[in-house]
Structures are given as C-alpha cells and as structure tokens.
Amino acid sequence: MLSEHKAGRAVGICSVCSAHPLVIKAALSHALRIGSDVLIESTSNQVNQDGGYTGMRPVDFRRLVLDLANQAGLAPERVVLGGDHLGPNCWQGLPxxxxxxxxxxxxxQYVEAGFAKIHLDCSMSCADDPVPLSDEVVAGRAARLCRVAEEAWRRVEGEPPVYIVGTEVPVPGGATEDLAELEVTSPEAAVATIEAHHESFKALGLEEAWPRVVGLVVQPGVEFDHHKVVDYQPEAALALSRRIEDYPFMVFEAHSTDYQFDTNLKRLVQDHFAILKVGPGVTFAMREALWALDAIEQELFAENASGLRSIVLEEMNIEPKYWKSYYSSEGGALLLDKQYSLSDRVRYYWSRPNVVKAMEVMQRNFEQRTPPLTMVSQYLPGQYSAVRSGEITFGVESVVIHKVQEVLSQYATACVE
Structure with missing residues (x-):
C-alpha cells in the first residue's frame, strides 16, 4: 500500500483500534467480504505485559485475533497486527x-508476539520530567525502544516490523474539552520531528531500521469532543500535506478520524494521511446497536428483558474510573455524556461479568423470539434493510457486526483509488 501511495495512487489503509471481539469479528469478516487485508491494533493501555484493562498480554491478543480470523475463514497472512502508543503511556506516574x-x-512482548506495526510514542512526560518534553528527548527514547524492537525481531525472525513515530494532539481517545477548531501541525514541526528521530536512530546505529519508519503521526485538524466533530479542512492542511512528499518511504498516520464524513476520509487519503485510525467510532456504533436492541427487548419481553442498558450504567457508577476524569457535567447532562459522548467511555465496561451475563440473556431472548421487521425498522433501519434483503439474519451478534461494518465500509471506500 505504501509503495503504491508513494507512486501517486490515492490509496490507504484503515487501522481498527479495538480489543472487543465483536468489533474484531466485524473487521475480519468485512475484510473477507471485500477481499482486503485488515490492520487491527491494540493500545498500550488495552494490552500490555500486565494485562491492561482487557486482561490481555500481547500474545493473548494475537491469539484472540487469529482465532477469530480462523473462524471467519480469513487467512492469517491477511491480518496485520499493530501496537498503538507504545511507550511510557501507562507509567507516566513513575520516574x-x-x-x-x-x-x-x-x-x-509486542514484537515477539508477532505485531508487525509498532508506534513508538514517548511524547508523554513522566514523574520527574519537564512538561512538555523536547523533540530530542522524545526521539531519543523512541530510538531506545526501536533498538529493543529490532533485537526482539532478530530473535524471533520473520518479517521485520515497520515503525510509526510522532503523536497527535489532543490525547488519544478524543478531547476532554469543548473544541471549536484545531491547530494543524506546522510543516516545520513535522520536519523537526522526523529529523530528530532520524538523528536519534543514527546515534544508536539503527540506520538499517530507519527506512522502515513508514508513518508520522501529526494533527491534520480532525478531532471530536463529547458531542461535536471537528471536520477536516483540506486547505488548512495543504502545506503539511505537501511536506511529506519529500520523504520517499513515509506517509502520515491520522488519529481520531472517527465520525468524519466519507468525503473527508477520502480527502485525507488523497492528502497523504494514508493510515486512518478508528477506535471509539466503531465501539460507538456497537453501543448504538445494543441500545436499540435493548429498546426492542424491553417492548417484547417486559420483565424478562435483560436490562442491558441499565446494567451497563450501573456498572459505570460502581467503577467510575474510566469516565470520571472525562466528564465534568452533572445530573441529566452527565447521564447523557456517559451514554452518548463521542469518546465512548462505555467501551470499557462490556467485559464486566454482569454486563456479559446481560448480553447472554438478551441473546437467548432474541433466539426464542424474533421481533417483527416493523420494530427492527423503527430502531435499526440499516439492519432492517439487511435482514429484509437476506444479507443477515436477525440476532444480537449479526446486528452489532453489521452496524460496525457500516462504519468500516466508509473507511474501505476512502482507502481505494
């Protein structure tokens, strides 16, 4: 893909950043249907040597994805695994x-587990660091981690990893403040980041690895806060876009592209933001589907309904650490933020035991009784059309996967010429 893009074709790839099995299933089956490879990434807070918030180490995540690929009938060589924001992100409170x-x-652990795309991100300050860090310190630490990655790859052999450097502003996962507009990364800042990393790589004898630094994360002017999306403005990123043309093996990686219009995604790829990351956008679609299914279930099954939505909200109150620092609202506004914020903090609660049990009850209910298509049309119009046409059969899993694939289809269209 990178070679074709640098040769002048407006092609790219979508990076699906989610650890939820249903989202991963959606990405794998979508890739199988359209005949493409699929890039699935986990972040350092989702998956790490201590288990992250998913309880998975890198080898566990790889096993999960490849097992699901096998079930979907997708060949393992068509699955690319990536690690996002790999660096001190989880340990900023330490020296x-x-x-x-x-x-x-x-x-x-990421490289030894077979992750082929590694984002070296040392942009965050630790306990004894100044704020912000200089380009030289960030690049020096990234090169230090690259040396570890290269040593690990040579031990396990196989295809050498490719690297991404740089970071976006605001922080990963969506802004916590109300956004009006964003400052696009300046061409000068992008070049300074690249050159600082190049010098640090040379200082550690990593010149052989440098051509495999294939992506630079910058801010192209796309972001979302709780209830608003900042849309891509191509003219604001024009100078930045052209500057990457000076680097024959490198493209931009755009984070927080969730919720952009189809035309914006396509233009991002045309402007050399050839790696488009999506995370909260796909789990937001999953939550939309499950809230709609909950509404149908309440009407059909009354007191025997799973109460999924209520149980999720109860679990969010029991363990508020995943949303508390994100939302400053109160009362009814807080209830709206917890459920409908574009940052989708709900995604941290799907694996909690009470939520899993509620999902199982919902699945059993709909296995026993399929709602009339008129109800499906009321709450899930896109899935109504898919059921009616025979594209899918009605069920919790098939509805959620189809809803997620509506999002993935936008990215697939944007990434082909």
Whole structure:
C-alpha cells in the first residue's frame, strides 16, 4: 500500500483500534467480504505485559485475533497486527527511567508476539520530567525502544516490523474539552520531528531500521469532543500535506478520524494521511446497536428483558474510573455524556461479568423470539434493510457486526483509488 501511495495512487489503509471481539469479528469478516487485508491494533493501555484493562498480554491478543480470523475463514497472512502508543503511556506516574524499563518490556512482548506495526510514542512526560518534553528527548527514547524492537525481531525472525513515530494532539481517545477548531501541525514541526528521530536512530546505529519508519503521526485538524466533530479542512492542511512528499518511504498516520464524513476520509487519503485510525467510532456504533436492541427487548419481553442498558450504567457508577476524569457535567447532562459522548467511555465496561451475563440473556431472548421487521425498522433501519434483503439474519451478534461494518465500509471506500 505504501509503495503504491508513494507512486501517486490515492490509496490507504484503515487501522481498527479495538480489543472487543465483536468489533474484531466485524473487521475480519468485512475484510473477507471485500477481499482486503485488515490492520487491527491494540493500545498500550488495552494490552500490555500486565494485562491492561482487557486482561490481555500481547500474545493473548494475537491469539484472540487469529482465532477469530480462523473462524471467519480469513487467512492469517491477511491480518496485520499493530501496537498503538507504545511507550511510557501507562507509567507516566513513575520516574522516567523506571517507565522506560517497563516500556522496553512492553515493546519486546509486542514484537515477539508477532505485531508487525509498532508506534513508538514517548511524547508523554513522566514523574520527574519537564512538561512538555523536547523533540530530542522524545526521539531519543523512541530510538531506545526501536533498538529493543529490532533485537526482539532478530530473535524471533520473520518479517521485520515497520515503525510509526510522532503523536497527535489532543490525547488519544478524543478531547476532554469543548473544541471549536484545531491547530494543524506546522510543516516545520513535522520536519523537526522526523529529523530528530532520524538523528536519534543514527546515534544508536539503527540506520538499517530507519527506512522502515513508514508513518508520522501529526494533527491534520480532525478531532471530536463529547458531542461535536471537528471536520477536516483540506486547505488548512495543504502545506503539511505537501511536506511529506519529500520523504520517499513515509506517509502520515491520522488519529481520531472517527465520525468524519466519507468525503473527508477520502480527502485525507488523497492528502497523504494514508493510515486512518478508528477506535471509539466503531465501539460507538456497537453501543448504538445494543441500545436499540435493548429498546426492542424491553417492548417484547417486559420483565424478562435483560436490562442491558441499565446494567451497563450501573456498572459505570460502581467503577467510575474510566469516565470520571472525562466528564465534568452533572445530573441529566452527565447521564447523557456517559451514554452518548463521542469518546465512548462505555467501551470499557462490556467485559464486566454482569454486563456479559446481560448480553447472554438478551441473546437467548432474541433466539426464542424474533421481533417483527416493523420494530427492527423503527430502531435499526440499516439492519432492517439487511435482514429484509437476506444479507443477515436477525440476532444480537449479526446486528452489532453489521452496524460496525457500516462504519468500516466508509473507511474501505476512502482507502481505494
């Protein structure tokens, strides 16, 4: 893809950043249907040597994805695994050297598990660091982690990893403040980031790895806060877009492209933002489908309904750490934020035991009684059409997967010329 893009074709790839099995199933079956490869990434807070918030180490995540690919009938060589924001992100409260030692182990486990795309992100300040860090410090730490990755790859052999450097602003997962507009990364800042990393790689004898630094994360002017999307404005990113043409093996990686219009996604690819990441956008679609199914279930099954939506909200109140620092609202506004914020903090609660049990009850209910198509049309019009045409049969899993694939289809269209 990178070779074709640098040769002048407006092609790209979507990076699906989610650890939820239903989202992964949706991505795998979508790739099978359209005949493409699929790039699935986990973040350092989702999957790490301590289990992350999913309870999975890198080898566990790889096993999950490849098992699901086998079930879907997708050949394993068509699945690319990536690690996102790999660095001190999870250990910012520690002194820098302690955090970097943990980061080295993180990188080692990702590469040894077969992750082929590694985002080296050391942009965050640790407990004894100044704020912000200089380009030289960030690049020096990234090169240190790259050396670990190269050593790990040579031990396990196989295809050498490719690397992504740089980071976006605001923080991963959506802005916490109300956004009006964003400052696009300046061409000068992008070049400074690239050159600082190049010098750090040379200083550690990593010149052989440097051509495999295939992507730079910048801010192209796309973001979302709780209830608003900042749309891509091509003219604002024009100078930045042209500057990457000076680097024959490198494209931009755009984070937080969730919720952009189809035309914006296509233009991003045309403007050399050839790697488009989506995360909360796909789990938001999953939550939309499950809330709609909950509404149908309440009408059909009354007191025997799973109460999924209520149970999720109850679990969010029991364990507020995944949303508390994101939402400053109160009362009814807080209830809306917890459910409908574009940052989708609900995604942290699907694996909790009470939520899993409620999902199982919902599945059993709909296995026993299929709702009339008129009800499906009321709450899930896109899935109504798919059921009516015979594209899918009605069920919790098939409805959720189809809803997620509506999002993935936008990216697939944007990534072909």
């Amino acid at each position: 820098a050297e302690e955090a970097m030692i943990k980061s080295e182990e993180l990188i080692r």
